[in-house]
Amino acid sequence: MYSISGEDSGQNQKLNYLWTGSHDTTHRAPIAWETLCKPKTAGGLNIVNYERWNKAALIKLLWAIISKKDKLWIKWIHCHYIKKKDVATMETPKQASWLVKKLFVAREWWANNITKIQTCTKNGKFSIRKAYLHTTPQYPKVYWKTLVMVTGMLPKQKYILWMAMHRILATVDRLAKWGVQVDKSCTLCGRDIEETHDHLYFECSYSQCLWKGMLRWLEYQRTTGNWETKVQWLIANVNNRNPRKALLGVVFAAVVYNIWMERNERRFQ
Numbered sequence: 001m002y003s004i005s006g007e008d009s010g011q012n013q014k015l016n017y018l019w020t021g022s023h024d025t026t027h028r029a030p031i032a033w034e035t036l037c038k039p040k041t042a043g044g045l046n047i048v049n050y051e052r053w054n055k056a057a058l059i060k061l062l063w064a065i066i067s068k069k070d071k072l073w074i075k076w077i078h079c080h081y082i083k084k085k086d087v088a089t090m091e092t093p094k095q096a097s098w099l100v101k102k103l104f105v106a107r108e109w110w111a112n113n114i115t116k117i118q119t120c121t122k123n124g125k126f127s128i129r130k131a132y133l134h135t136t137p138q139y140p141k142v143y144w145k146t147l148v149m150v151t152g153m154l155p156k157q158k159y160i161l162w163m164a165m166h167r168i169l170a171t172v173d174r175l176a177k178w179g180v181q182v183d184k185s186c187t188l189c190g191r192d193i194e195e196t197h198d199h200l201y202f203e204c205s206y207s208q209c210l211w212k213g214m215l216r217w218l219e220y221q222r223t224t225g226n227w228e229t230k231v232q233w234l235i236a237n238v239n240n241r242n243p244r245k246a247l248l249g250v251v252f253a254a255v256v257y258n259i260w261m262e263r264n265e266r267r268f269q
Contacts (some may be wrong), residue, residue, distance in 0.1 A: 148248030
């Protein structure tokens with residue numbers, strides 16, 4: 001099924017539901033939809049961008065028209081609108097339906113990417129997926145990509161780790177920006193210090209103790225440090241090809257996840 005309209009509203013609804021569990025309009029989305037659609041190596045979740053997918057679907061329909069495929073609707077368009085004219089250069093038919101006009105609008109992308117479009121066809125068939133990948137920009141890779149792509153992480157733990165790497169977990173300082181008033185002190189260590197990302201990971205004595213315990217269990221001798229120091233060390237030591245080093249990444253994701261879950265339970269329940 002092709003999506004022709006409503007791309008923006010549909011994406012906004014999905015974004016609202018992802019963060020709040022509701023389709024209602026909200027300003028609490030901590031990260032842009034475009035970032036979510038980026039490849040995982042670029043810090044995204046590789047969610048399909050329906051605006052670009054819609055463009056790729058339109059290109060397939062335009063390709064079928066230009067190729068004069070043996071289909072009734074294509075013959076009808078040629079008979080009523082094109083009439084032996086050059087599809088690439090003719091004016092958009094003023095009396096055409098909204099859908100047909102959309103197909104003619106897609107000619108601009110077709111003309112600018114004709115060499116890429118040729119690679120989207122094989123054995124007389126057009127691949128929307130390949131066309132979609134061709135329209136995807138080349139994003140720079142994030143430095144922590146190896147850490148969130150470790151094999152063996154539970155999906156829920158990988159998701160919380162991904163949010164932590166973006167520093168978008170709803171800590172007290174972020175809740176305050178949204179107008180949510182809660183006790184600012186850390187519920188894990190009990191100190192009268194504002195709960196921020198850096199305090200939670202790993203200035204808090206509770207999270208320090210948990211991480212030290214996991215390192216001793218993995219037989220790593222490592223001094224304490226802040227979030228960035230730990231991330232840099234993990235990036236240098238996590239490796240999917242080495243089971244022990246891959247386990248280090250899995251354990252780190254589990255620690256980040258369980259600290260967050262414990263914090264939520266103490267603060268809200």
